Amino acid sequence: MKLLAYPLTILYLIAFGLTLLVFHPILWISHRVFGYTALQNSVNVLQFCLLRCLNILGTRFTYNNPYPLPKNTPIIIVSNHQSMYDISPIIWFMREVHPKFISKLELGKGIPSVSYNLRHGGSALIDRKNARQSIKAINDFSTFINEKKYAAVIFPEGTRSKTGEPKPFQRRGLQTLIKNLPDAYIIPLTINNSWKTLRYGKFPMGLGAHITLTAHKPINLATFTATTDELIDQVEQTVKQSINS
Structure with missing residues (x-):
């Protein structure tokens, strides 16, 4: 299986890179000429194409909601x-x-399509070494999410789990979102x-992963009566109890 992963990874990387390069001017034109809705539609199509690129590696996706x-x-997606x-x-x-x-500030430049969407699509770019900048960016981000009634996605673990084993939630960013978005739903x-997909490292990539996303019951912050810490404890338990070991 690992031997087969080498040529398939090369094929995937070519398809992935070409997809980002092709969509970069599409995103630019969509945004500059037609506005946010066109940009968002282009971004959605880009994601669909990126999922199809992963199919080259035998990767499958299931969304349970x-x-x-x-x-x-406004919504806060906690994953x-x-x-x-x-x-x-x-x-x-x-x-x-x-x-x-x-997202971290470094992702806001140098990556075709991805960086453009992060800068212009409404995401927050934070400098992990600059607490003042990070707080301001999250506050501005919260205002945007509240006004537009969009969904803020936060990964409270802070860094990726390379083995699937969950890390403890870092609470500060989530606490800030909860404070700034008191009428939001948490999912x-x-x-x-x-x-x-990275079981061998970045090269070759893992084959045949079945990636599943399970959205749990939304929590209405406006009617949640416990403390913020108790809320985060509940959300963390809900997320982690469905992780396959």
Whole structure:
């Protein structure tokens, strides 16, 4: 299986790179000429194409959501984080609520399509070495999410889990979002098996991963009576109890 992974990874990387290069001018034109809606539609199509690129590696995707996504209200999607391949399925499968990310500042430049969308699509870029900048960026991000009634995506583990084993939640960013978005709904989201795409490292990539996303019952902050810490404890437990060991 690993021997087969070498040529398939090369094929995937070619397809992945070409997709980002082709879509970069499409995103630029969509945004500059037609505005946000066109940009978002182009971004969604980009994510669909990136998922198809992963199919080259035998990667499959399943999205489980027995609960309707809340409409016309800000949302906070709280997810575990296993690899960079968590991003595209979240954007594609939850596209109706316009997921926006809190990302590190370095991703905002140098990556075709990805960096452009992060800078212009409504996500927050934070400098992990600059607490003041990070707080301001998250506050501005919260205002944007609240006004537009979009979804903020946060990975409270902070860094990716390379083995699927969840890390403890770092609470500060989530606490800030909860404070700034008191009328939001929180959707706990569990991702499984995306770490397997990198089980051998970046090259070759892992084959045949079945990535699943499970959206749990939304929590209405306006009617939640416990403390913020108790809320985060509940969300963390909900996310982690569905992670496959």
